Amino acid sequence: MTRVRELRGDPRAGWAIGALLVLAVALMPLFRPPLDGFTSDAILALAYVVMALGLNLVVGFAGLLDLGYVAFYAIGLMVTGWWASDFFSGVKNEKGIHVGVSDFAGSLPGIHLNFLLLVIGAIIMCAIAGVIIGLPTLRLRGDYIAIVTLAFGEIISRVFQNGDTVTIFGDDKLSNGRQSISPIDQLNLPIFGEFDSATDLRPYYWCVLALCLVVLFVNFRLRDSRLGRAWIALREDEVAAASMGVPLVKTKLLSYGAGGAFGGISGVFLGPVYASVNANQFMFGFSIFILAMVILGGLGSIWGVVLGAVMLGFVNHWLIPDVLDGEFVQDKLDSIGLNFQFSEVAFGVFGFILLLMMVLRPEGLLPERRHQMELTATGPGELGEPGELSATYEARA
Amino acid sequence: MEAASVTAAPPKRRSDAVREFISRYGLIAILLILPVAYGIQDLGDDGNLTRLGNNLVEGVSNGAILALIALGYTLVYGIIELINFAHGEVFMLGSLTAAALYSPFGLTPNTATFGLIIGLLAILAISMLVSGTLNVMIERVAYRPLRSAPKLAPLITAVGMSFILQNVGILWIGASQKSVPDLIGSQKQLFEVAGVSVSRGTVLAVLAMIPLVLLLTQFVAHSRLGKAMRATAQDPEAARLMGINVDTTISVTFLLGGLMAGAAGLITALYQTSIWYFQGFSAGLYAFTAAVMGGIGNIRGAVLGGFIIGIIQGISDNRIGNEWTPAIVFVYLIIIMVFRPQGLIGEETREAG
Numbered sequence: 001m002t003r004v005r006e007l008r009g010d011p012r013a014g015w016a017i018g019a020l021l022v023l024a025v026a027l028m029p030l031f032r033p034p035l036d037g038f039t040s041d042a043i044l045a046l047a048y049v050v051m052a053l054g055l056n057l058v059v060g061f062a063g064l065l066d067l068g069y070v071a072f073y074a075i076g077l078m079v080t081g082w083w084a085s086d087f088f089s090g091v092k093n094e095k096g097i098h099v100g101v102s103d104f105a106g107s108l109p110g111i112h113l114n115f116l117l118l119v120i121g122a123i124i125m126c127a128i129a130g131v132i133i134g135l136p137t138l139r140l141r142g143d144y145i146a147i148v149t150l151a152f153g154e155i156i157s158r159v160f161q162n163g164d165t166v167t168i169f170g171d172d173k174l175s176n177g178r179q180s181i182s183p184i185d186q187l188n189l190p191i192f193g194e195f196d197s198a199t200d201l202r203p204y205y206w207c208v209l210a211l212c213l214v215v216l217f218v219n220f221r222l223r224d225s226r227l228g229r230a231w232i233a234l235r236e237d238e239v240a241a242a243s244m245g246v247p248l249v250k251t252k253l254l255s256y257g258a259g260g261a262f263g264g265i266s267g268v269f270l271g272p273v274y275a276s277v278n279a280n281q282f283m284f285g286f287s288i289f290i291l292a293m294v295i296l297g298g299l300g301s302i303w304g305v306v307l308g309a310v311m312l313g314f315v316n317h318w319l320i321p322d323v324l325d326g327e328f329v330q331d332k333l334d335s336i337g338l339n340f341q342f343s344e345v346a347f348g349v350f351g352f353i354l355l356l357m358m359v360l361r362p363e364g365l366l367p368e369r370r371h372q373m374e375l376t377a378t379g380p381g382e383l384g385e386p387g388e389l390s391a392t393y394e395a396r397a
Numbered sequence: 398m399e400a401a402s403v404t405a406a407p408p409k410r411r412s413d414a415v416r417e418f419i420s421r422y423g424l425i426a427i428l429l430i431l432p433v434a435y436g437i438q439d440l441g442d443d444g445n446l447t448r449l450g451n452n453l454v455e456g457v458s459n460g461a462i463l464a465l466i467a468l469g470y471t472l473v474y475g476i477i478e479l480i481n482f483a484h485g486e487v488f489m490l491g492s493l494t495a496a497a498l499y500s501p502f503g504l505t506p507n508t509a510t511f512g513l514i515i516g517l518l519a520i521l522a523i524s525m526l527v528s529g530t531l532n533v534m535i536e537r538v539a540y541r542p543l544r545s546a547p548k549l550a551p552l553i554t555a556v557g558m559s560f561i562l563q564n565v566g567i568l569w570i571g572a573s574q575k576s577v578p579d580l581i582g583s584q585k586q587l588f589e590v591a592g593v594s595v596s597r598g599t600v601l602a603v604l605a606m607i608p609l610v611l612l613l614t615q616f617v618a619h620s621r622l623g624k625a626m627r628a629t630a631q632d633p634e635a636a637r638l639m640g641i642n643v644d645t646t647i648s649v650t651f652l653l654g655g656l657m658a659g660a661a662g663l664i665t666a667l668y669q670t671s672i673w674y675f676q677g678f679s680a681g682l683y684a685f686t687a688a689v690m691g692g693i694g695n696i697r698g699a700v701l702g703g704f705i706i707g708i709i710q711g712i713s714d715n716r717i718g719n720e721w722t723p724a725i726v727f728v729y730l731i732i733i734m735v736f737r738p739q740g741l742i743g744e745e746t747r748e749a750g
Contacts, residue, residue: 065549067556136735142548143480147685148734151727154682158724165718284678288556295553344567351560358554359542 026209034200038318043201043273045313046208047266050215052293052309053302054262057219059291060300060368061228062255063235065146068133068153070286072126072260074160074279076267079122081181081277086110088172102194105185114188115268122264129156130260134253141238150284157282175279182276187269197275208269212306215262219302222258231255232300232370285347289316292350295357298364300371307366312350320346424690424737427729428705431712450593452712458668460707461602465661466684467691467699468613469532469654475694476630476650477544482555483535485681486562487655489674491528491662493569495520496577496672506578513580517663521605525659531562532655533648541644559678566674574673583668598668605664609657614696622649630694679723683710686730692740701741 029039051073058066081087089109091097098106100114113121133152137145159166163175175181187195187207195203222228230251233241242248271277289312297308323329324342333339342349357364363372432449439448466488473481499505502516539554583598617623625646628636637643665680666672687706691698706726713722733740 063549065552136731140734140738143552144734144738146549146552147480148731150682151730155724155727158721162718162720162724285560288560291553291556340568344572345564347560348564348567351557351564354557355539355554355561358546358550358557359539362543362546362550 022213026206029202029205034202036201039201039205041314041317043205043208044317045310046205046212047270047273048290048293048313049212049306049309050208050269051263051266051290052297052305053215053219054259054266055290056294056300056302056305057222057231057262058255058259059294060305061223061231061235062252064137064252064255065143065149066256066259067146067150067284067287067291068156069263069290070282070284071129071133071153071156072263073267073286074156074282075126075129076122076264077271077277078160078175079118079125079264079268080184080271081175083111083113083121084118084185084271085181085183087176087181090172100190101185101188105188105194112185114190115272116190118268119265122268123261126260126264127257130256130258131253133260134256138249138252150287153287154284157279160282161279163279178280180276180278184271184275184277187272195272197273204273211265211269215265216302216306223302227251227254235300288347288354289350292353295354296365298367298371301364301366301368304364304366304368308364312353315349316346320349420737424733424741427732428709431709435712435716445592447592450591452715453708454593454595454599455715456708456711457704458599458602458707459710460704461606462661462665462668463680463684463687463707464700464703465606465609465657465664466680467687467703468610468657468696470685470688471691471693471695471699472650472654474688476626476647477540479540479551480555480685481535481654482552482681483539483558483562484532484654484658485677485684486559486566487528487532487535487677488658488662488680489566489677490531490562491524491659492666492672492676493566493662494527494659495524495663496666498523499578499580504578504580506580506582508580517580521660521663524663525656528659528662529652529655532651532658536648536651563674563678570672570674572674574671576671577666579670581667583670602664602668605660609660610696610700613653613657616653617696622646626650682730683726686726686733689730689738690733690740692742695740695742698740698742
């Protein structure tokens, strides 16, 4: 027992466990067929991890409730719609613009860019959008921020949904409106070349896993950085943070920008995975879906958010359509006279998770230590020594 | 502004005066953009304002419904500073209840006037009670346990509650829009003023709204519970020390908001002759915009804001297109929240800072 305890305190043990875990997750698809339902669910779940980690920067670290996160997902997806399909088919006399794509995509009209360029484009656009969304909220507090971000998310979604009536640069449309833009190019990476989701999903899996690891690393570094500590200070007490010299405007805008950029990255990745961009899915419900992941895992807790995103990803893409709407459960429902599909009420399930978690366990499944203190301690006097508290924390964990 | 503070203030610079002027009249100017622009366009095209007038009339009936919903937001926000995000869904379920009661009460478009009035009054009472009770239950389940939690927690449960109720709506009537019998012939013209036709639905919406709002204002202003509500809104702690049962008072506030939403639900079912599980989402956000526009916590403000947003909605639906209306209303919402968070006739709130 003492050995185990010694090991737990050793940072190298943490790294070793982490490395083993990553290795196991990375090797998983090798034991499954190349076109596997489980792998495809896992791809989506990992993409949600990237998105939820981004939202966690805004909601979890900086404490700014962002209900319009769907905007960044939408922008990320639209980036692939614009720059990785034949959407702008008239460009350059219908010859198209091609940068770093395969021969096949290179022969198509429209703009076709390499995935890395798409990621950079989405990061820039989402960061700008994040700052634009952040600007009006600077003077506001609490729930007014939530409503303004919600309104922005709805406006951006609406603009893309009705984009077929908006013309830009002469007669090009902004989007295809309610019709989807397809096909989106397969994912193209400089060294690995073009993936092919029709024959093998595994490269997509490894790609999103790599994205996740990068984003996780960035998250940890951000959390411990000067900026991350400024965010947390902001969350704890805005006035105190400001009087300690935290620049409020810059800190808040950076949180919106950084959070948005992660959402954009995830969106850009999902474009090739879906192989089409459908503006109908840009709905408020999606923001809540991602928010539910953050709440479920634990606001501000990076590992918690990862867990929450993976769990809800599988709930949405496996548990609800395959299990609850599968024959077995549906037969049971029929036999007691109930007749409905769970996929119809999926958002109700996420709403229920939000409600349940906030009422019963507001700190989430894997709470962040500081946040837990805030939510469970009755007063500042009862917190005790830091060492004492971390001991109780470890006992609970 | 009081004289003392004026003399105490440093001499005003011109930019401050300009800012104050913009803050006071800028919002009104922005609100006038749509009607004035389309008014000029109509004068140029047809030589009269009939088309704009029709939009305005439609806007007034939207506004009557939105005003009733906005009252719920404004009452609740006034007392516990919480955006009751599920309020739109309370309205939606009120609408569904009302529509479901048509056939049990034997109401069809052919029912005689007298029977129709009695039946509708009964349905009004039931749908109001259902919505009111639902709102009280929401408060018990989702907000009361979190009253001492950080401010964002109840807002998150509110959003969760809203999704749960939406899906109750889906389970009840399905995911698509459903048309209901047109009991009152809502689009039939009742009378005409200067070429602008006023339909039965419009008259009904306004006629139903006025007594409800009057009753509500009287209740809040003069009844014992109304006084308790205002005291709790000012300072919950002090109110508790004065012997006011704060929990009951808050429940009553939710009940009142729910009653209004239920009434709005029946009016919508009669006026739009269709119901949808998603109708509460946009209506709720529009009504919230209305409440903020009027100055949140202010009953008269909510009614005024309701009519303004209703008219914007009416103009936008007809001129710019249904599908753009949410975007336009939300642009107004952002403008108001950023530049005049205290609203047209409201006071500074804590959120406005």
